[in-house]
Amino acid sequence: MEFSKDLLLEIHDNIKPFINKTPVLEFDFINELCNCNVYFKCENFQKTGSFKIRAASNALRCLPKESKEKGVITHSSGNFAQGLACASSLQDINAYIVMPENAPEFKKHSVLKYDINLIECKSTIEAREKTTSKLLIENDLHFIHPSNDLNVILGNSTIGTELLEEITDLDFILSPIGGGGLISGIAIASNIFSNKCKVVGVEPKLVDDAYRSLKSGVIQYNTNTNTIADGLRTNLGDINFPIIKKLIKDIICVSEDEIIDALKIFIERLDIIIEPSSAVALAGLINKKEYYKNKKVGVVISGGNVDLEALNI
Amino acid sequence: MEFSKDLLLEIHDNIKPFINKTPVLEFDFINELCNCNVYFKCENFQKTGSFKIRAASNALRCLPKESKEKGVITHSSGNFAQGLACASSLQDINAYIVMPENAPEFKKHSVLKYDINLIECKSTIEAREKTTSKLLIENDLHFIHPSNDLNVILGNSTIGTELLEEITDLDFILSPIGGGGLISGIAIASNIFSNKCKVVGVEPKLVDDAYRSLKSGVIQYNTNTNTIADGLRTNLGDINFPIIKKLIKDIICVSEDEIIDALKIFIERLDIIIEPSSAVALAGLINKKEYYKNKKVGVVISGGNVDLEALNI
Numbered sequence: 148m149e150f151s152k153d154l155l156l157e158i159h160d161n162i163k164p165f166i167n168k169t170p171v172l173e174f175d176f177i178n179e180l181c182n183c184n185v186y187f188k189c190e191n192f193q194k195t196g197s198f199k200i201r202a203a204s205n206a207l208r209c210l211p212k213e214s215k216e217k218g219v220i221t222h223s224s225g226n227f228a229q230g231l232a233c234a235s236s237l238q239d240i241n242a243y244i245v246m247p248e249n250a251p252e253f254k255k256h257s258v259l260k261y262d263i264n265l266i267e268c269k270s271t272i273e274a275r276e277k278t279t280s281k282l283l284i285e286n287d288l289h290f291i292h293p294s295n296d297l298n299v300i301l302g303n304s305t306i307g308t309e310l311l312e313e314i315t316d317l318d319f320i321l322s323p324i325g326g327g328g329l330i331s332g333i334a335i336a337s338n339i340f341s342n343k344c345k346v347v348g349v350e351p352k353l354v355d356d357a358y359r360s361l362k363s364g365v366i367q368y369n370t371n372t373n374t375i376a377d378g379l380r381t382n383l384g385d386i387n388f389p390i391i392k393k394l395i396k397d398i399i400c401v402s403e404d405e406i407i408d409a410l411k412i413f414i415e416r417l418d419i420i421i422e423p424s425s426a427v428a429l430a431g432l433i434n435k436k437e438y439y440k441n442k443k444v445g446v447v448i449s450g451g452n453v454d455l456e457a458l459n460i
Numbered sequence: 461m462e463f464s465k466d467l468l469l470e471i472h473d474n475i476k477p478f479i480n481k482t483p484v485l486e487f488d489f490i491n492e493l494c495n496c497n498v499y500f501k502c503e504n505f506q507k508t509g510s511f512k513i514r515a516a517s518n519a520l521r522c523l524p525k526e527s528k529e530k531g532v533i534t535h536s537s538g539n540f541a542q543g544l545a546c547a548s549s550l551q552d553i554n555a556y557i558v559m560p561e562n563a564p565e566f567k568k569h570s571v572l573k574y575d576i577n578l579i580e581c582k583s584t585i586e587a588r589e590k591t592t593s594k595l596l597i598e599n600d601l602h603f604i605h606p607s608n609d610l611n612v613i614l615g616n617s618t619i620g621t622e623l624l625e626e627i628t629d630l631d632f633i634l635s636p637i638g639g640g641g642l643i644s645g646i647a648i649a650s651n652i653f654s655n656k657c658k659v660v661g662v663e664p665k666l667v668d669d670a671y672r673s674l675k676s677g678v679i680q681y682n683t684n685t686n687t688i689a690d691g692l693r694t695n696l697g698d699i700n701f702p703i704i705k706k707l708i709k710d711i712i713c714v715s716e717d718e719i720i721d722a723l724k725i726f727i728e729r730l731d732i733i734i735e736p737s738s739a740v741a742l743a744g745l746i747n748k749k750e751y752y753k754n755k756k757v758g759v760v761i762s763g764g765n766v767d768l769e770a771l772n773i
Contacts, residue, residue, distance in 0.1 A: 170483030172505055191731060192485055418504060418733035418764040451731040 150301070152339050158205055159305045165204040165237045166305070169193050171313050171445075176416050177429075181436045184443045186317070188310045190450055191421050195257070197450025198306055199230030199293065202328060205302025206291050207231075207238050214289040215240050220282055222268075222275040224250040225378060226450050227293035232261040243288060245279045253454055294328030295384025303329050307336025307346075310445050317344045320445040321428040324348035324357045324398060325379035327387035329449060334394035344445075348391075348398040349431030351376050351406060357383055358398040361391065376406055378424030378449065399431035406430050422453040463614070465652050471518055472618045478517040478550045479618070482506050484626050484758075489729050490742075494749045497756045499630070501623045503763055504734050508570070510763025511619055511642060512543030512606065518615030519604050520544075520551050527602040528553050533595055535581075535588040537563040538691060539763050540606035545574040556601060558592045566767055607639030608697025616642050620649025620659075623758050630657045633758040634741040637661035637670045637711060638692035640700035642762060647707035657758075661704075661711040662744030664689050664719060670696055671711040674704065689719055691737030691762065712744035719743050735766040 172187045190198040207219065218241030221231050228244045235242035242263045246255060247270035259265055268278040283290055292299065306329070311317060320337055322330045334346040350357050351374040359367040366388050372380035383391065401409075406423055409430035413419050425448045432439060432446060485500045503511040520532065531554030534544050541557045548555035555576040559568060560583035571578055581591040596603055605612065619642075624630060633650055635643045647659040663670050664687040672680040679701050685693035696704065714722075719736055722743035726732050738761045745752060745759060 167486065170485065170502075170505075172483065173480065174505075175507060189483075192483075194488060196731070414733065418509070418766075420727065420731035420733065453731075 150335055150339065155301070155304055155308055155336055155339055158301050159308050161208055162201060162204040162302060162305060165194075165234060166201055167192065167194050168309060171310060174417055177412075181432055181439060181444075183436070183439045183441055185432065186310070186314050186443070186445045188306060188445055188447050189419075190306065191419065191425060191448050192451070195226070195229040195233045196452040197226035197230065198303060198329060199226040199450070200234050201230075201305050202293070202299040202302040202332075203227065203230040203234035203291070204238070205305075206296055206298040207234050207240055209298040210240075210289060217287050217289070218242060219291050220245065220279055220288040221291050221293065222246070222279045223293055224254060226452055228254070228258050229452070231291065232258045232263045235263060236261040243282055243286070245275055245282070247275065251454060254452075257452075292384070294326030294381065295386045296328070297386055299328050300332045300335070300387055300390065303332025304336040305332075306447060307333040308340060311337065311340040311344065314443065314445060315341075316443060317341065317445045318442040319439065320344060320346045320447065321349055321399075321432055322346060322447040323376070323379055323424055323427040323449055324350045325424065326381040327357065327383040327391055329447070330395065331387040331390040333447065334390060338394055345397070346395055347431070348395055349428045350379055350398060350400055351427060352400040352402050354380055355400045357391070358400050360388065361395065361398055364392070374406075375403055376424040376427050378422060379427065399435055401427060401430040401434055405434055409433060419448075419451070420453065421448055421451045425449045425451065463648055463652065468614070468617055468621055468649055468652055471614050472621050474521055475514060475517040475615060475618060478507075478547060479514055480506050481622060484623060487730055490725075494745055494752065494757075496749070496752045496754055498745065499623070499627050499756070499758045501619060501758055501760050502732075503619065504732065504738060504761050505764070508539070508542040508546045509765040510539035510543065511616060512539040512763070513547050514543075514618050515606070515612040515615040515641060515645075516540065516543040516547035516604070517551070518618075519609055519611040520547050520553055522611040523553075523602060530600050530602070531555060532604050533558065533592055533599075533601040534604050534606065535559070535592045536606055537567060539765055541567070541571050542765070544604065545571045545576045548576060549574040556595055556599070558588055558595070560588065564767060567765075570765070605697070607641030607694065608699045609641070610699055612641050613645045613648070613700055613703065616645025617649040618645075619760060620646040621653060624649065624653040624657065627756065627758065628654075629756060630654065630758045631755040632752065633657060633659045633760065634662055634712075634745055635659060635760040636689070636692055636737055636740045636762055637663045637704075638737065639694040640670065640696040640704055642760070643708060644700040644703040646760065647703060651707055658710070659708055660744070661708055662741045663692055663711060663713060664740060665713040665715050667693055668713045670704070671713050673701065674708065674711055677705065687719075688716055689737040689740050691735060692740065712748055714740060714743040714747055718747055722746060732761075732764070733766065734761055734764045738762045738764065
């Protein structure tokens with residue numbers, strides 16, 4: 148998990164043609180509310196509406212030629228489906244996306260606009276895995292995991308690379324933590340590009356598996372996944388957990404009400420529509436604002452893909 | 461109306477401490493919809509939620525010392541009230557803002573958070589002007605007009621300066637046209653910083669005074685101001701109209717339905733909440749998309765201050 152500055156810069160250079168350099172936004176309202184300087188890294192304005200295209204672009208780029216020719220597969224009902232669909236179109240690699248048949252129409256639509264193979268299956272995890280495995284074997288495909296894959300993680304490191312290039316003297320970066328691929332990538336970059344910036348995870352109390360994992364030193368699982376932050380219901384993996392254990396010291400857990408309050412601030416005060424998982428990091432900052440007083444804090448907005456009406460907040 | 465590159469850069473440098481450098485965003489959805497490369501200059505993410513702080517900051521900065529000491533006054537129920545309130549606080553200049561008593565509470569609130577004098581009056585234009593004039597004389601204040609003032613216009617030029625610095629080879633910039641202060645500033649910058657970029661105005665058909673003014677060569681007025689784009693109900697002025705006449709060749713007029721459709725694209729597809737006046741430029745681009753095919757087009761989002769519930773679209 149020790150990577151060189153040159154490697155991280157090379158990864159960034161290599162995926163630049165496939166991604167947006169997302170803006171870093173400041174809001175007086177937030178700075179006044181939190182008594183610190185807050186810099187939002189806006190992956191909601193990334194291609195496909197989330198950071199996942201960074202992950203997918205790097206994972207595809209790093210495949211051996213043979214795998215690129217045969218194609219890749221993943222199962223996802225969310226942002227990674229869109230990210231991989233777009234990235235594989237851009238790199239001209241054959242991709243199979245397995246989605247549960249009850250995925251919202253707008254999500255299916257946003258994947259289908261790329262030249263990929265969408266395969267629908269029943270909505271259970273078993274059906275997803277079985278369908279994926281069958282297709283993988285039949286077509287000799289390479290499976291790409293949305294978060295527990297080193298090249299996925301290194302693709303995500305480019306968020307930290309860009310943010311610390313723009314705001315060089317950050318004290319902290321707050322990132323949502325779900326499957327662990329996002330925060331471990333950012334922590335790798337922060338470890339290389341800053342000698343003081345600490346990366347802090349924020350997760351919903353209802354799915355506090357990362358908090359418990361870090362505390363116990365062993366990956367923990369959620370028994371209940373009933374949080375509004377649907378992107379954070381997943382568990383850590385064996386590739387990203389060692390990185391998290393080494394580089395992340397703190398995880399803040401926030402209540403559903405705190406997540407909803409932060410989401411409302413985004414929509415009503417900052418005029419940005421984001422998905423609930425993205426509001427979690429701001430909820431953590433507000434929860435611990437005394438601690439961050441007068442500091443320079445980066446906050447990662449991971450994505451914006453949401454059906455606002457369905458949310459009903 | 462001939463200004464040097466040095467002057468425009470100096471103005472930009474001078475107001476930089478008081479403003480945000482707003483992001484320029486691209487969206488695949490829009491590029492595909494319009495068959496061209498569209499670059500949104502996002503003044504909705506400007507301090508106070510609109511470009512007006514650029515105008516106010518430069519107008520205040522350029523006042524003689526005596527006027528700075530005595531203070532300034534304006535009447536506005538909208539974005540200029542917020543822009544001037546914030547800019548005068550930042551430059552430590554005493555400001556009087558006259559607002560109609562029926563202005564929405566959220567607008568009063570956003571002005572009152574600065575250390576300024578808010579004076580309420582009846583909601584007629586006469587009451588506004590009478591109240592302003594009385595205070596101006598009593599306190600020996602300087603009146604700052606929101607759009608028909610050279611330093612206001614030159615403050616707005618910094619939008620064009622930033623946009624053309626970032627996207628150097630734009631073919632067009634589409635800007636809403638209301639009072640004329642925004643578009644004339646952008647046109648001045650475009651004329652200096654690009655040898656090919658044409659600035660085009662877009663306004664609602666219901667308040668097509670600028671279109672008719674440009675056609676007839678004389679400032680025309682609106683008899684009906686019943687457009688959803690409430691920021692564009694105002695008329696051109698004698699300072700900005702000559703600039704517009706010289707530098708603007710085309711104005712696109714759009715229907716209320718086209719404005720609402722564009723506004724829905726922002727909210728539902730781009731996940732940004734903006735005010736209706738800001739959706740007008742995109743409505744113009746969509747209306748004339750055949751003309752802009754394969755071109756590089758800047759689109760100015762002038763502001764984001766809106767009460768979404770009151771809008772009821």
